[in-house]
Amino acid sequence: MTLTLVWFRQDLRLADNPALVAAARAGTVLPVYVHDPEAAGAWPPGGASRWWLHHSLASLAAALAERGLALTIRHGPALAALRTLARETGATAVRWNRRYEPALVEQDRRVKQALADDGLDIHSHKAALLHEPWTLRTGQGRAYQAFTPFWRALCRDGEPDRPLPEPAMHAPPSAPTGESLASLQLLPRVRWDEGLRAAWTPGEAGAHERLGAFLRNRLGHYADARDYPATAGTSALSPHLHFGEVSPRQVWHAVRERCAAGTGTEPLADSTGKYLSELGWREFAHHVLFHFPELPDNPLNRRFSAFPWREDPDGRLREAWQAGRTGFPLVDAGMRELWATGWMHNRVRMVAGSLLVKNLRLPWQLGERWFWDTLVDADLANNSLGWQWVAGSGADAAPYFRIFNPVRQGERFDPAGDYVTRWIPELAGLPARYRHAPWTAPADVLAEAGLTLGRDYPRPIVDLKTSRQQALEAFQRVKQGA
Structure with a gap:
């Protein structure tokens, strides 16, 4: 039975997690998080992101523990940590879900090649986007630089795949030692985070609670209410999507199903279209960044x-x-x-x-x-x-x-x-x-x-x-x- 390291990153969920599903089908699963902020180059996580990451990892670790698995935390660099874990555990495969930031694309390329050279079975999966950034092109074969034609192309490509259910997972007989979450020092030393704690519940459960509330209470009014900051007219799912506590496929299909289950009135249908186009804007942003990696630092024009x-x-x-x-x-x-x-x-x-x-x-x-x-x-x-x-x-x-x-x-x-x-x-x-x-x-x-x-x-x-x-x-x- 294959022992697979599942390298968690910005996919901090158990459901609709392709890397986790593939690993569970192959045999036993060792969930791993490697803290490697230097891999992001000039853009390591900021203070608010580190706060969220701490609590999201805590939520993921608790969910895994309920299922009899431990989240092994190690400090980076990622390649060295994964190599060490494979050697310690006898793992023969490593799986992860892809990220698309320029520095991390390059890291993934190096890690994949090096681990494959070590004789490990390596696979990466699509989990953070509806469509890979390289799959949609203009009629001239170029990357899109305008949203409207990009959105039309995305819609012509058909409905996204259905989300995958959470897999049944089997833990190895023993887990390697890991670092404590506190050792990552993600929380602020001066506690300025009271407002964040009051406003948010990081983690997969918090993401689905927020999604459910949006579908029940706000989706039908989204088209009209989304521009008024005094009202809770938006989904506020963006941090949950960023950390992968909920997938865009889960959100897309949940919104579609809510619309189909509604009365068929024009406001709900209009709000559904407008909201899905916001998921499309997120896709567009990753499309542009992938094809124009200078986007964060230099004007494209x-x-x-x-x-x-x-x-x-x-x-x-x-x-x-x-x-x-x-x-x-x-x-x-x-x-x-x-x-x-x-x-x-x-x-x-x-x-x-x-x-x-x-x-x-x-x-x-x-x-x-x-x-x-x-x-x-x-x-x-x-x-x-x-x-x-x-x-x-x-x-x-x-x-x-x-x-x-x-x-x-x-x-x-x-x-x-x-x-x-x-x-x-x-x-x-x-x-x-x-x-x-x-x-x-x-x-x-x-x-x-x-x-x-x-x-x-x-x-x-x-x-x-x-x-x-x-x-x-x-x-x-x-x-x-x-």
Whole structure:
């Protein structure tokens, strides 16, 4: 009977796990996690991701223990750790599920070749995406750089495979010694994670609990509610998907089945289509990153390499944006939500990104790095594509002239200011009409609200009209190649 090492990474689940299923069919299973952050190159997990990883690994270890298996934890490098484990246990096969970040693709290539040279049976599997990034091509055989034709091609390719059930697993007679989860030192030494603990339940069970709640309570309203940050209108499954606690195939088919079981009304069907297209956007992000590995660091549109960014020598503008002290309530509420919970509503992400890149005119890479460290769903493909979309420099980018006005966005998508006052309680005394532009409130209204601008809440750090015009002029020069 074959003993197979199953190398867990960002597939921290037991159901719909192709590597685990294949190993269980072949014989006994030894689940392994190798902590090897250096393998990610310039993009090791940020602080919020490390917090999530700790708790997700704890959940996986507990689920395996209930089934009589132990999760063996070792420190990297991955190749050395896997070789040592194979030697210690007599394992003759190693299986894992593929990842698609550039540095990890290269690591997988090296590990696969070296272990095969050692005489081990090596297989990798598709588990993180609906379609492999190399399977969809334009009519000219090129990678897609626009979402709409990519989405059409994905839909033409047919329904994704059905999810695999959790396999029956058999443990080897004895498991090798491993490191403790605490030895990975993933949790912060200064405990800033209270808000994360209150907001999230990492792990496979938490993922399915959140998915079930979304299907029952929010899917039918998703098309209309998803843009309003004060309401729980989205699935908030992104961190669970990133860590592989639920697979995109599981989500896709669960949404399809919920729609089929519904009344057939137009709102549910419309919401289903819109939600599935968001899974498609995730696929698109990985497609672009796989084919354009420079995406996280350099503008895909090379003309933007010469963009005239503003100087911020003392970091005042950057720090105000990071701390949620820009004076624009919708942006500041989002940045404070991010710091407290490790997550931010997608529309607010776009508005906050636009303010940084286009009004403050600071490089998009600054925002990308901040989100990487503070988001629990920090995903290299999605984060990079999103920031280049906002900057206008990437695949399927927003036009250079699209500059979100944070006041108008707030008035449209948070009309009562409920989201703003949830995260900026110092503005709660203002009437709703002033909550997105408190500097426009008359002196007597500010006094009645007990609010002194510049003391209790900052004045805007930039003039929206002037900075918008300056950004348009800068983008026009880039467009013309000046």
